[in-house]
Amino acid sequence: MHSHTEFTPDQIEDFKEAFGLFDRVGDSQVAYNQVADIMRALGQNPTNKSVNKILGNPSADDLANKRLNFDAFLPMLKEVDAQPKGTYDDYVEGLRVFDKEGNGTVMGAELRIVLSTLGEKMNEQEIDALMAGQEDENGSVHYEAFVKHIMSV
Missing domain, CATH: 1.10.238.10 (EF-hand)
Incomplete structure (x- = not known):
């Protein structure tokens, strides 16, 4: 680091x-x-x-x-x-900020903005790959499952 x-x-x-x-x-x-x-x-x-x-x-x-x-x-x-980086719970907390309805989902569009700003900056292809199959028909993403998905990649 x-x-x-x-x-x-x-x-x-x-x-x-x-x-x-x-x-x-x-x-x-x-x-x-x-x-x-x-x-x-x-x-x-x-x-x-x-x-x-x-x-x-x-x-x-x-x-x-x-x-x-x-x-x-x-x-x-x-x-x-410059301080040490976060864990699974921290990412979930970070995304919860965008959970306007408090229902465990965030809009895919907001999630993309967040992903492009996270520590390891991702390009569009990487984000597309990560987001593939994560959005429901309303464009929402269940972020707890999503974070698990990211951390297992």
Whole structure:
């Protein structure tokens, strides 16, 4: 594991896209309390404690109300990326963020964005191969089964 990560421009584009999925306001920023979720969605596994530390130990009030933009987020992501990587449960947690209905599925389209941003960046062919037969007729993917599938590959 190399400790110092330089993200490629492609990765940064993808991170930006994923970051944008969490922007509920449309100001290209996210709330402090979303940072841990975004990192998990990008395949990282920070503890809430380590994220709060990176954010400068904000108060509960700051966590809910303060917002940051992508340029502020990226160095934080680098810091977390230097930490040890996640396990099966972490990936499931990361995908659960996108489970809007709470029914164990995520949209295949969102999953593709997440896959293209996870640690080992995948190209379209790899993602297609991985996604083959995973989406149901509504374009949803059961992500727990999917993570098992990925980790067994």
